[in-house]
Amino acid sequence: MAKLQQYKDYGIRYNYNAGTLNGESFNWRRNFYHKPIASVNWEAKLGSKSTLSSTVYASAGRGGGTGDLGRAFGFAFASGDLNYNGRYLFRDPATGYVNYDKIASYNGGNATTFYNGRTYQSRVDATTGLFIVNDPDVRIDGQRRNGIIRRASMNSHNWVGAIVNLKTQATDKFAYQLGFDLRKYKGIHYRRLDNMLGSDGYRDFNNVNYPNGFIANKEYSSDLSALWNVFKSVDDEEKIDYHNDGLVSWQGLFGQAEYVTDKYSVFVQASVANQGFQRVDYFLYKPTDAMHKSDKKNIMGGTIKGGANWNIDAKNNVYVNSGYYSKAPNFDAVFQDFDNYVTPDDQLYNEKVFGIEAGYGYRSSDLSLNVNLYRTSWKDRFTAESIQIGGDRGLAQFQGLEQLHTGIEIDGIWQISPFVKFEAMASFGNYKYGSDVVDETVTRQDGTVIGSATLFLDGIMVGDGGQTTARGNLEISPSDSFKFNMSVFHADRIFGSMNAEDFDEPGGMNMTLPAYQLFDAGASYRFPLGDNMVYMRLNINNIFNEEYYPDSATNIVATDSSTNYKGINVQNRVFPGWGRTWNLGFTYRF
Numbered sequence: 001m002a003k004l005q006q007y008k009d010y011g012i013r014y015n016y017n018a019g020t021l022n023g024e025s026f027n028w029r030r031n032f033y034h035k036p037i038a039s040v041n042w043e044a045k046l047g048s049k050s051t052l053s054s055t056v057y058a059s060a061g062r063g064g065g066t067g068d069l070g071r072a073f074g075f076a077f078a079s080g081d082l083n084y085n086g087r088y089l090f091r092d093p094a095t096g097y098v099n100y101d102k103i104a105s106y107n108g109g110n111a112t113t114f115y116n117g118r119t120y121q122s123r124v125d126a127t128t129g130l131f132i133v134n135d136p137d138v139r140i141d142g143q144r145r146n147g148i149i150r151r152a153s154m155n156s157h158n159w160v161g162a163i164v165n166l167k168t169q170a171t172d173k174f175a176y177q178l179g180f181d182l183r184k185y186k187g188i189h190y191r192r193l194d195n196m197l198g199s200d201g202y203r204d205f206n207n208v209n210y211p212n213g214f215i216a217n218k219e220y221s222s223d224l225s226a227l228w229n230v231f232k233s234v235d236d237e238e239k240i241d242y243h244n245d246g247l248v249s250w251q252g253l254f255g256q257a258e259y260v261t262d263k264y265s266v267f268v269q270a271s272v273a274n275q276g277f278q279r280v281d282y283f284l285y286k287p288t289d290a291m292h293k294s295d296k297k298n299i300m301g302g303t304i305k306g307g308a309n310w311n312i313d314a315k316n317n318v319y320v321n322s323g324y325y326s327k328a329p330n331f332d333a334v335f336q337d338f339d340n341y342v343t344p345d346d347q348l349y350n351e352k353v354f355g356i357e358a359g360y361g362y363r364s365s366d367l368s369l370n371v372n373l374y375r376t377s378w379k380d381r382f383t384a385e386s387i388q389i390g391g392d393r394g395l396a397q398f399q400g401l402e403q404l405h406t407g408i409e410i411d412g413i414w415q416i417s418p419f420v421k422f423e424a425m426a427s428f429g430n431y432k433y434g435s436d437v438v439d440e441t442v443t444r445q446d447g448t449v450i451g452s453a454t455l456f457l458d459g460i461m462v463g464d465g466g467q468t469t470a471r472g473n474l475e476i477s478p479s480d481s482f483k484f485n486m487s488v489f490h491a492d493r494i495f496g497s498m499n500a501e502d503f504d505e506p507g508g509m510n511m512t513l514p515a516y517q518l519f520d521a522g523a524s525y526r527f528p529l530g531d532n533m534v535y536m537r538l539n540i541n542n543i544f545n546e547e548y549y550p551d552s553a554t555n556i557v558a559t560d561s562s563t564n565y566k567g568i569n570v571q572n573r574v575f576p577g578w579g580r581t582w583n584l585g586f587t588y589r590f
Contacts, residue, residue: 001016001553001573001574001575002014002015002016002573002574003016003570003571003572003573003574004549004565004568004569004570004571004572004573004574005563005565005570005571006096007574007576008565008570009096010095010096012547012576012577012578012579013579014096015027015097016096017029017098018097018098019091019097019098019099019100020097020099020100020101021100021101021104021197022101026098026100027066028066028067028068028098028150029065029066029067030065030066030222031063031064031065031066032063032064032065032066032152032222032223032224032227033061033062033063033064033227034061034062034063034224034227034228034230035059035060035061035062035063036059036060036230037057037058037059038057038058038059039055039056039057039058040055040056040057041053041054041055042054042055046166049168049169049170050166050167050168050169051166051167051168052164052165052166052167053164053165053167054162054163054164054165055162055163055164056160056161056162057160057161057162058159058160058161059157059158059159059160060156060157060158060159060230060231061156061157061159061230062154062156062227062230063154063155063156063222063227064152064153064154064155064156064222065152065153065155066150066151066152066153066194066222067150067151067153068148068149068150068151069133069148069149069150069151069191069202069240069241070133070134070146070147070148070149070202071146071148072106072120072122072146072147072148089114089115089116090102090103090114090115091115092115093115099115100197102114103147103148103197103198104197104198105198106120106121106122106147106198107122107131107133107147107148107149107196107197107198107199108122108131108198108199108200109121109122109123109124109131122146122147122199123135123146128200128215130200130201130215131146131147131198131199131200132146132147132199132200132201132202132203132215133146133147133148133149133196133199133201133202133203134146134147134202134203134204134205135203147197147199148197149193149194149195149196149197149199149202150193150194150195150197151191151192151193151194151202151240151241152191152192152193152194152220152222153189153190153191154188154189154190154191154192154234155187155188155189156187156188156189156234157185157186157187157188158185158186158188159183159184159185159186160183160184161181161182161183161184161250162181162182163179163180163181163182164179164180165177165178165179166178166179173259173260173261174257174258174259175257175258175260176255176256176257176258177255177256178253178254178255179253179254179255180251180252180253180254181250181251181252181253181254181273182250182251182252183248183249183250184248184249184250185246185247185248185249185250186245186246186247186248187245187246187247187248187331188234188245189242189243189244189245189246190234190237190239190240190241190242190243190244191239191240191241191242191243192216192220192237192238192239192240193216193217193218193219193220193238193240194219194220194222195219196217196219200217201215201216201217202215202216202217202240203215203216204216204240204241206240206241206242206283207239207243207282207283208283208284208285208286209282209283209286214238214240216238216239216240217238218237218238220237239282239283242283242338243281243282243283244279244280244281244282244283244284245279245280246277246278246279246331247276247277247278247279247280248275248276248277248278248331249275249276250273250274250275250276251273251274252271252272252273252274253271253272253273254269254270254271254272255269255270255271256268256269256270262311263310263311264308264309264310264311265308265309266306266307266308266309267306267307267308268304268305268306269303269304269305269306269323270302270303270304270305271302271303271304272300272301272302273300273301273302273328274298274299274300274301275298275299275300275301275328276296276297276298276299277296277297277298277299277331277334277335277342278293278294278295278296278297279293279294279331279335279340280292280293280294280340281294281339281340284338284339284340285340291339291340291341292340293340294335294340294341294342295342297334297342299328299329299334299348299350300326300328301325301326301327301328301350302325302326303323303324303325303326304323304324305321305322305323305324306321306322306323307319307320307321307322308320314363315362315363315364316360316361316362317360317361318358318359318360318361319358319359319361320356320357320358320359321356321357321358322354322355322356322357323353323354323355323356324352324353324354325351325352325353325354326350326351326352327350327351327352327353328350328351329348329349329350329351329382330382332382332384332397333348333382333397333399334348336384336397336443337397337441337443337447338395338443338447339447347399348399349380349399349400350380351378351379351380351381351382352377352378352379352380353376353377353378353379354376354377355374355375355376355377356374356375356376357372357373357374357375358372358373359371359372359373365415366414366415366416367412367413367414367415368412368413369410369411369412370409370410370411370412371408371409371410372408372409372410373407373408374405374406374407374408374409375404375405375406376404376405376406377402377403377404377405377434378402378403378404378405379400379402379434380399380400380401380402381399381400381401381402381403382397382398382399382401383397383398383401383498384396384397384398385398385455385499385500386500387442387453387500387501387504388501389442389450389451389453390450390451392444392450392451393444394442394443394444394448394449394450394451395442395443395444396439396442396453396500397439397443398437398438398439398453398455398500399437399439400435400437401433401435401437401455401457402433402434402435403431403432403433403434403462404431404432404433404434405429405430405431405462406429406430406431407427407428407429407430407431407467408427408428409425409426409427409428410425410426410427411423411424411425411426412424412425419476419477419478420474420475420476420477421474421475421477422472422473422474422475423471423472423473423475424470424471424472424473425469425470425471426469426470426471427468427469427470428467428468429467429468430467431461431462431467432459432460432461432462433457433458433459433460433461433462433498434457434458434459435457435458436454436455436456436457436458437454437455437457438452438453438454438455439452439453439454440452453500453504454504455498455500455503455504456503456504456505456506456507456508457498457503457508460498460503460508460510461493461495461510462495462498463494463495463496463497463498463510463551463552463555464497464551465491465494465550465551466491466492466493466494466515466550467492467493467494467495468490468491468492468493469489469490469491469492470489470490471487471488471489471490472487472488473485473486473487474486474487481525481526481527482523482524482525483523483524484521484522484523484524485521485522485523486519486520486521487519487520487521488517488518488519488520489517489518489520490515490516490517491515491516491550492515493512493515494512494513494514494515494550494551495510495511495512495513495555496510496511496512496513496552496553496554496555496556496572497551497552497553497554497555498555499553499554499555502554502555502556503555508555509557510555510557511552511554511555511556511557511558511568511569511572512567513549513550513551513552513568513574514548514549514566514567514568516546516548516549516550516577517546518541518542518546518548518577519542519543519544519546520539520540520541520542520543521539521540521543522537522538522539522540523537523538524536524537524538529588532588532589532590533588533589534586534587534588535586535587535588535589536584536585536586536587537584537585537587538582538583538584539582539583539584540580540581540582541578541580541581541582542577542578542579542580542581543580544580545579545580546577546579547566547576547577547579548576548577549566549568549574549575549576549577550575550577551574551575552568552572552573552574552575553572553573553574553575554571554572554573554574555572556569556571556572557569
């Protein structure tokens with residue numbers, strides 16, 4: 001993601017964080033993960049009416065994502081930090097890509113001329129004689145500015161669980177099932193050095209066990225080959241910035257009953273679950289500190305859902321469903337300020353989801369049609385947003401957000417002839433926020449409260465996708481072995497995502513992205529090979545290479561005085577859609 005201005009200048013395939021280091025491709029941002037999963041399934045017949053099924057599973061995930069960490073001394077005079085937002089300093093204006101060699105040269109103590117024409121040089125650490133990023137002796141405005149490294153934020157986990165389900169067909173019309181669900185999860189969170197970028201190390205001051213700071217100088221690979229052994233201990237890895245574990249347990253019961261006849265059916269589902277939350281911090285507290293491991297917080301939640309269907313005749317049916325979900329808050333809501341203090345009960349709320357839908361269906365030999373109307377209210381949501389207050393940046397943690405989703409969905413299939421089929425769908429939604437929310441204690445990562453913040457969201461539309469969409473697909477099958485299709489997709493009423501700093505004053509407005517249409521085509525062919533079959537499939541997506549922007553992470557409204565492109569203020573950070581792409585697949589079944 002980058003500002004629309006960059007995509008406008010360099011094309012939709014432009015990567016804001018990409019560049020070269022030592023003649024090879026390099027990027028600030030890189031995600032890496034390895035997550036093998038093992039499960040054992042067992043099923044047994046208990047008489048003629050009941051079946052007992054059980055699953056035991058385990059997963060060990062290792063990986064995370066990289067990014068920049070540190071500040072640069074010279075750029076302090078030029079009004080900002082020398083990180084990936086440094087714009088013109090180390091980004092080649094001809095290509096827009098980052099010259100990481102300049103950063104490595106600066107980090108290593110060399111006099112380095114950046115793209116603003118000025119020359120900067122990091123300083124040597126007086127004690128060690130090394131060029132250390134985050135050096136305490138090199139400060140401007142009270143902040144350490146002596147280079148940048150690439151760090152990796154690790155989000156590994158160990159996860160085990162079991163599900164047991166008993167199904168019973170009590171009569172030819174009545175069936176029920178009962179079961180339980182057990183889970184145990186440990187999230188392992190820390191940062192480590194990924195690439196020192198020409199420096200001699202990084203000095204970290206966030207670990208209470210090292211009051212004078214600790215110099216990390218070991219790089220750890222983010223390649224898959226280094227993650228293959230998920231059972232390898234990470235205890236000896238040098239960790240920087242933070243290190244904590246999130247412990248979550250789950251004990252749940254669930255059940256369902258269903259009564260079905262030729263004319264109608266009804267069902268009811270219910271579940272109840274206890275979630276336990278606990279946090280262990282290795283940087284904020286010494287192992288002997290009682291706060292090293294938090295108290296355990298148990299929170300109950302549950303669901304109840306019911307519905308009915310009436311088959312009016314062989315072709316027509318109507319149905320209605322409704323449900324309520326009390327969802328335990330997420331881990332960040334339970335521990336809100338980067339520490340092991342549990343959020344008080346009067347500030348900790350279950351998220352509450354209430355939904356209702358009703359619909360109509362039609363079936364005949366050549367036509368099927370479904371119409372569905374829905375309304376879903378999602379209250380007491382939690383979100384954490386980065387906020388700038390004065391010269392400080394902190395994390396605002398907002399509780400009590402509400403979203404209201406209403407709309408209608410229509411889909412159908414028309415078999416025009418034995419060789420021609422037409423599929424279509426349309427969705428008309430109205431998704432908006434329902435209230436303003438306040439955080440009285442916006443907090444820096446070191447725990448310092450820097451102020452309060454309000455999100456003025458009442459009536460603001462929800463982003464992350466078009467609220468009006470439609471698709472049509474025409475499929476023609478000249479023979480049993482060959483078929484081809486062409487489709488068109490339309491999206492409209494696309495709003496920018498909720499971004500805290502764009503709604504920090506009353507009277508905010510939604511920015512909108514332009515509607516777009518995408519045409520796709522494909523063809524399939526199958527043929528025998530011996531006693532088996534080979535299947536081929538060709539897809540061509542976005543045939544006409546349409547330039548479109550399906551999502552924006554910001555909400556900066558276009559005005560007559562702003563610089564706009566396709567009706568979008570170019571200061572917005574947007575996701576461009578793919579241009580024309582294609583794929584060809586082969587499948588051999590035996």
